[in-house]
Amino acid sequence: MFFDTNAKNRVWRIALVAMLSLSLGSLYAQDDDDDDDDDGDWRKERAELQREIDKQVKIAVEQRVTKEKVVEQLAKLYPMDPPALPWEWPIQEELNVVKTTKEVEDKLAKQLQGEAAIRFPERAREQFQTEVEAKYSLYQPGDKVNFILRNGYGTNVKVNGTFYNLSPERLRVGARWIARRDISEEDQAHFYTDVRDELVKKEVAQRNRVYTAKIENFITDGIQERLPSALLKSGFVPDKPRKKNAALNNPNTDTWIRREAYVEYWYDLAYDMETEKQQKEISARVFRENDYVYDTKGQEWLPREEYDARQAEEQRRAEEERRRREGGDMLMPGMMPGM
Secondary structure (H helix, E strand, O other): OOOOOOHHHHHHHHHHHHHHHHHHHHHHHHHHHHHHHHHHHHHHHHHHHHHHHHHHHHHHHHHHOOHHHHHHHHHHHOOOOOOOOOOOOOOOHHHHOOOOHHHHHHHHHHHHHHHHHHHOOOHHHHHHHHHHHHHOOOOOOOOEEEEEEHHHOOOOOEEEEEEEEEOOOEEEEOOEEEEHHHEOHHHHOOOOHHHHHHHHHHHHHHHHHHHHHHHHHHHHHHHHHHHHHHHHHOOEEEOOOOOOOOOOOOOOHHHEEEHHHHHHHHHHHHHHHHHHHHHHHHHHHHHHHOOEEEEOOOOEEEEHHHHHHHHHHHHHHHHHHHHHHOOOOOOOOOOOOOO
């Protein structure tokens, strides 16, 4: 009778629904408190099981992953040929003396500078001045000379005869007076002191630059060729596969790493991978032994009773949703159809 269309009865119906809602709400609150207590019990138990799992995982991983075992594998993957020292753990003390690749490179560069000083002695530079001055020796009146005018362009360009005298603008060879402007700078240097001095200065400087470049190239090439071996002997290894182009013959110091740090890197990587593996395996064993089920939806381990309860609740909700979509009654929680 509570669902008559009479307005007066509709008021009573609303009041009754409100009272029922308050009563049910109080009842549900009490049930929720009980559920919270139950949740607390199994969650505490699960936390305790997880602590036990973590202990077992740590023991299992530390048995399987050690730096000694990592070094054994590295020795197989990257064998060290003499004069480099073999793989060992702990790393040999002599391989920990040098801390940076720059120290190795600086030491090698200093060694090559010493070798360069022997191969390219500084006294050789003194010869440059003597040789260039001889190349542009000054002609004296009465000397036989020959040269070409205007770089060979035009007529009567060959000059061959006895040099007699000169002026700032011309000079005389045999019976012929020749304008200075028609003579090349290199040939003028044999007659005019100012031109000679300038050419000698320029050519000596050029020879010194070439000589310096030879020394620098010797050192640079030596570093490129010998640095990889020096790095190996000093306790460094190519940092592969993390660094692109890392290799035993690559002199780029950015691709090298201290052997100790390289072992640490592979140890940490292996430790993390084994921890993940053992965590899965031991968790599955321990939880199943204690009648837990893995909830793929929530991605957590649950006691079987809790798992079953959640599955039942999920099915109930799915059934209510199905009925709602099929046009069933809109029911409040706890109300019976037909009220």
